[in-house]
Amino acid sequence: xxxxxxxxxxxxxxxxxxxxxxxxxxxxxxxxxxxxxxxxxxxxxxxxxxxxxxxxxxxxxxxxxxxxxxxxxxxxxxxxxxxxxxxxxxxxxxxxxxxxxxxxxxxxxxxxxxxxxxxxxxxxxxxxxxxxxxxxxxxxxxxxxxxxxxxxxxxxxxxxxxxxxxxxxxxxxxxxxxxxxxxxxxxxxxxxxxxxxxxxxxxxxxxxxxxx
Amino acid sequence: xxxxxxxxxxxxxxxxxxxxxxxxxxxxxxxxxxxxxxxxxxxxxxxxxxxxxxxxxxxxxxxxxxxxxxxxxxxxxxxxxxxxxxxxxxxxxxxxxxxxxxxxxxxxxxxxxxxxxxxxxxxxxxxxxxxxxxxxxxxxxxxxxxxxxxxxxxxxxxxxxxxxxxxxxxxxxxxxxxxxxxxxxxxxxxxxxxxxxxxxxxxxxxxxxxxxxxxxxxxxxxxxxxxxxxxxxxxxxxxxxxxxxxxxxxxxxxxxxxxxxxxxxxxxxxx
Numbered sequence: 289x290x291x292x293x294x295x296x297x298x299x300x301x302x303x304x305x306x307x308x309x310x311x312x313x314x315x316x317x318x319x320x321x322x323x324x325x326x327x328x329x330x331x332x333x334x335x336x337x338x339x340x341x342x343x344x345x346x347x348x349x350x351x352x353x354x355x356x357x358x359x360x361x362x363x364x365x366x367x368x369x370x371x372x373x374x375x376x377x378x379x380x381x382x383x384x385x386x387x388x389x390x391x392x393x394x395x396x397x398x399x400x401x402x403x404x405x406x407x408x409x410x411x412x413x414x415x416x417x418x419x420x421x422x423x424x425x426x427x428x429x430x431x432x433x434x435x436x437x438x439x440x441x442x443x444x445x446x447x448x449x450x451x452x453x454x455x456x457x458x459x460x461x462x463x464x465x466x467x468x469x470x471x472x473x474x475x476x477x478x479x480x481x482x483x484x485x486x487x488x489x490x491x492x493x494x495x496x497x498x499x500x
Numbered sequence: 501x502x503x504x505x506x507x508x509x510x511x512x513x514x515x516x517x518x519x520x521x522x523x524x525x526x527x528x529x530x531x532x533x534x535x536x537x538x539x540x541x542x543x544x545x546x547x548x549x550x551x552x553x554x555x556x557x558x559x560x561x562x563x564x565x566x567x568x569x570x571x572x573x574x575x576x577x578x579x580x581x582x583x584x585x586x587x588x589x590x591x592x593x594x595x596x597x598x599x600x601x602x603x604x605x606x607x608x609x610x611x612x613x614x615x616x617x618x619x620x621x622x623x624x625x626x627x628x629x630x631x632x633x634x635x636x637x638x639x640x641x642x643x644x645x646x647x648x649x650x651x652x653x654x655x656x657x658x659x660x661x662x663x664x665x666x667x668x669x670x671x672x673x674x675x676x677x678x679x680x681x682x683x684x685x686x687x688x689x690x691x692x693x694x695x696x697x698x699x700x701x702x703x704x705x706x707x708x709x710x711x712x713x714x715x716x717x718x719x720x721x722x723x724x725x726x727x728x729x730x731x732x733x734x735x736x737x738x739x740x741x742x743x744x745x746x747x748x749x750x751x752x753x754x755x756x757x758x759x760x761x762x763x764x765x766x767x768x769x770x771x
Contacts, residue, residue, distance in 0.1 A: 340628040402682075476723075478751070
């Protein structure tokens with residue numbers, strides 16, 4: 289065991305343990321650590337934002353005579369007009385610009401990447417052979433599963449036709465497939481949270497206590 | 501209260517204590533549970549193996565924060581270790597404000613081992629604007645004019661042949677949320693044909709899988725497990741492999757509790 293002598297390592301360990309104390313029950317130590325975390329995160333974000341305005345706006349504007357940077361600077365300042373009584377409407381212009389920009393950027397690209405190209409990816413050979421003509425059972429099974437999986441899940445969302453008879457069976461199969469997918473998602477959430485917990489335990493064991 | 505009901509109302513503190521013990525013991529005394537390597541991880545490894553160290557420069561986008569670092573930082577380290585081992589130079593960038601802190605940790609370690617900033621790797625730092633910034637950087641990778649250490653990119657040989665994101669031999673997004681791998685797919689992969697893979701947090705894996713199946717993602721490292729798999733491929737032991745035993749034990753404990761809870765539930769219903 290090689291316990292750290294650094295004051296900051298001790299502060300870090302104390303913060304981690306204070307947050308973990310919530311597992312036992314809500315307490316003032318946890319509340320204090322939570323407030324410190326929220327405050328320092330907000331402070332860091334403001335520091336980064338000011339740094340960015342300086343790096344990408346102020347420096348080019350004042351040292352390289354790139355005067356067009358005055359436009360985003362003015363738009364940014366206009367956002368604060370919402371705090372001035374009678375001039376709050378001014379802040380709607382930069383917001384309109386931001387929303388328009390975001391929609392313009394993502395409208396086509398989202399449709400293309402997440403709908404058209406994803407749909408195209410399901411148009412594949414159902415019976416797969418390799419270059420030598422040998423039948424590939426695994427790939428064939430995968431492709432069948434992918435194509436029919438997409439079709440039966442889509443069937444579940446057809447609300448314009450009464451879901452009875454064979455349609456109901458297919459729709460139910462789609463529901464089962466979705467439930468399986470949700471199960472996978474849940475499993476991944478658990479795995480992700482365990483990874484985060486492990487990260488903190490590992491920090492305590494290595495940097496603070498020095499046992500590994 | 502009979503024992504079936506008691507099993508359904510175990511105090512959460514008992515569960516957390518068992519989980520904590522189950523996670524800590526394998527960290528101190530590793531068991532060495534075997535690990536199978538996914539195709540998604542193998543694909544990233546293969547692409548990096550096929551790169552030419554003389555001509556190819558890799559772009560690494562550090563889009564995560566300390567909050568998600570335990571799940572995804574080991575992947576970043578494993579990829580950098582592979583690039584270092586092969587002598588491939590890389591450029592770092594971030595579209596998350598905390599990203600440069602993450603890359604700084606890796607760069608400091610490399611410098612301590614004798615690698616040179618500006619020769620073997622550089623970091624362009626954080627670019628504000630989220631998905632807009634990714635779109636802009638994809639079309640004009642010289643939009644960031646100075647790196648994190650204040651050097652103009654005209655004085656950085658690594659950026660000599662880089663005009664757009666397509667000029668990088670391979671782009672890897674290490675991402676924990678938004679903007680992340682999907683913004684790269686929308687703004688760089690599909691419109692420009694950039695060769696792209698991602699190292700993502702475990703939570704995002706089911707959502708990212710269809711992009712791997714469609715070929716929009718060339719490869720993927722799935723959270724901490726992905727890092728451990730990558731370490732086993734490169735043969736460079738890191739934090740991923742060290743933590744996988746503990747993660748497996750943690751999963752077993754959770755599965756056992758779910759099974760016990762369900763068993764007790766059905767038993768109490770039967771009665």
